[in-house]
Amino acid sequence: MKITKNSVVTIEWEIFDLDNKLIEKSPKPYSYLQGGYRGIMPMVKEQLYDKTVGDIVDIKLVPADAFGEIDEDLIFVDQLDNLPGKKDDIYVGLLLEIKDRKTGEVRLYRVTDVSDNKAVIDGNHPLAGLHIRFKAVVKDIRPATAKELKRGSV
CATH class of the missing domain: 2.40.10.330 (Thrombin, subunit H)
Incomplete structure (x- = not known):
């Protein structure tokens, strides 16, 4: 199955600084609803479309596309x-x-x-203002349930 709008996607992710130093990694697999919903950075969502289980997304993000600029x-x-x-x-x-x-x-x-x-x-996100590299491995994909679609989240 490929990732499409309204798929429930499970990933394991890592965040690195631009010197490839690991900043943070998912403590457990993370699931979100693909499409026009919240739950993951929009640029990452775009890169995940059409991926399948086992695929890797590795993307560099500027602060505005990641955790925001420092306010x-x-x-x-x-x-x-x-x-x-x-x-x-x-x-x-x-x-x-x-x-x-x-x-x-x-x-x-x-x-x-x-x-x-x-x-x-x-009150800023701890990673606000940072240019980062976001790496994710697709672990699972399934169709969203009607309840998840109505709620807009997993």
Whole structure:
């Protein structure tokens, strides 16, 4: 079977920097619904059309086609006392759910630095701003169920 729109595709993937250093790999096979749905980067989806089980896609992506450019508006410094929990529990790498005062949207932020009773908080994806190489191996393909099509995801 070839990958077509409305196929459920299972891949194992790896992300490398442009020096071919492994940044991240799928902890387990990842399944998504091929077509005009979310779930995987559009440029990768395009490369996967017509592939079969065992095929490999290996593509270089600029930030705009991968995890986005760095949005400076999503980076700010705040006093530790203003953050949820005890200030002794705030550390680099901590993930915080913070509600946007203007939109009310809850977003995941990462603490990237702590010093002088302050923390740098970043709402960008950890790989934002990076040019990457995305490599995937097709592990399985099947037709989507009616329920998956209605929901728009696996």
